[in-house]
Amino acid sequence: MAEGGKTPYDVFRKMIRPQLTAALGKESTFTNVTDILLADDLITEQQLESIKTKTNLSDQKRGSEVAHCLRDKIRNHDDPAKCLLQICDIFEDEDVGSEVLKKHGATMRSKIEETPEASRSDPIKAQPTVPVSSGTTASSRFRSVSNRLENAISSCLTGVVGKLYAQGLISLELKDEMINSHDIPSKKASKLVSELQRSLNNDKHPEIFLNDVCTVLREVGEKPITDIANELVPTATVIGVSSLLQLLGHLINYSYN
Template sequence: MPIPVPHLLSFDLSFSCVLIFNSVDIKVNLICFLMCTGETPADIFREKYGDIFPLIGKEPNFTNVTGNLFANKLITPGEIGRIKTQHNLDDNKRGDALAMNLFEKIDVDDNDKSAQCLLKICDVFESKKVDNEELKKLGSGMREKLLSTTATSQVPTDAISSAPPQPSEPTTTQTNPNELNVGDVEKVLNALNKAMFGPTKWRSLGLSLGLIAPTLDTIGKTNGDSEDYLEKTIQKWLQRKDQVKGTTWKILKEAVASTGDNAAAGKIP
């Protein structure tokens, strides 16, 4: 039986909705999300809370998860230290403290930040460095639910403005005016981030874009995380390496869809 977490059940939705009026963009995005789904990223994490904390409190899961959370800038050394030094700490209490720390980072008024935080946590749970099948299933399940519940919501206007179909001043010769170039790496990453594309699928995306396995194998040996690998994959694509035939938004959209992430593909401009 999951250990009850009473204070999590006192989530005051009306109070959160009042707070978002401090930002027009945040208010619009969150209201659209709630109208379409009635559920926030924090709600999705809360539903799995009782399954998560017993797993992440055990070794080697605790060390592997906290190490990857730190690498993804989701937890600080001080926060890890405070959890480790709590008195009478058993696996459940340690896992509960870590899970609560993560929940507080997800449970914020900026819905975009909240969703991105949950997706990064899913990346950690699903990563090979954590290597726990139960956590992988939890991460995959939360990701799928988050993406499916936001599939019908409107794409924020800043996602379109941050990634327009017309590229900036080209740095390489282009035959198609709609082609992206090596100077558009950040623009493409921002669009993928806004679309909530999981960076753990970087290899599948690379293959769909026309990169070959040896190139991706080299990327995977650079001792980075999934976000680093995704960035390098996009760089190679925009450099038109290997069997890349084009670098347009349409090609990116189709490649994302081919990874099975149709929800993210639908949000790419």
């Protein structure tokens, strides 16, 4: 439950006002934001195509169509708070480049992120994670370096893919596609990063997932990749999380002995 007893659905629904919808529907913003929403499975290709094929829509009306798709996504999501926070990440994304959306994203985040309900829904949040700047999430941080990461891994893709698969971070199908596909390395790297972003968005413990990915990236041994991993998750934090997990393992073993 969000601020004042409101649900995430209520929080978003009450934000659907002319200023928000006009910003969402503005031509350049509409393209940027819907590209990311589509990549993160927050809007479907069918919904987006339906909006694009409607003629004579004003910016406000086009933005309203997007907003109502997002409203329904939140209402039907298994974890509405997580869904709303993903939307906030996108509204605040520098690639979207809208000060209006950034302001609305920050406002919604403040209403939902620090609630008792949000803390209870995911016990791992009570554990030490990553000391990041206020307002950032694992998903938004990973998205912010995605282009650089694609460029960095394209020259050593086979090694990266093998290590990710060995740690259970990608599927066998994706591993085989990366190795056997005849696409150029840059295209395969883009696909791999997109799939990691999708997995990160859907993981119940995104900070732990990102820690694991960054650990693998460091093991590749390429400085540009290591630099990106250290930017995403400082080395000290990875050690801290690993130590925590080892301690939990020892406690569990002790309880059985």
